[in-house]
Amino acid sequence: MKAKIHVTLKQGILDPQGKAIEHALDSLGFKNASNVRVGKYMELDLKETDKAKAEVTVKSMCDKLLANTIIEEYRYELTA
Numbered sequence: 001m002k003a004k005i006h007v008t009l010k011q012g013i014l015d016p017q018g019k020a021i022e023h024a025l026d027s028l029g030f031k032n033a034s035n036v037r038v039g040k041y042m043e044l045d046l047k048e049t050d051k052a053k054a055e056v057t058v059k060s061m062c063d064k065l066l067a068n069t070i071i072e073e074y075r076y077e078l079t080a
Contacts, residue, residue, distance in 0.1 A: 001046045003058045005076040007067045008039035042066065046078075054078050 009015050015037050022036040048054040058076050067074040 001054045005042045007074045013071045
């Protein structure tokens with residue numbers, strides 16, 4: 001089973017990387033881009049065929065290592 005995980009900063013948390021990109025886009029003439037947020041994307045293969053077990057495993061991975069749940073939120077999708 002493949003897990004696709006997206007981790008982003010929670011709303012209200014300052015994103016200096018996003019601000020830098022927003023400023024660079026503006027200086028390149030892309031005036032219509034705003035509120036740029038930067039995150040992480042990960043893909044991993046699980047040796048699991050039971051979707052419920054895979055969800056528990058991925059959630060545990062995110063909570064323990066892949067996301068800092070104090071300032072970040074995550075979402076994931078599982079595919080066979």
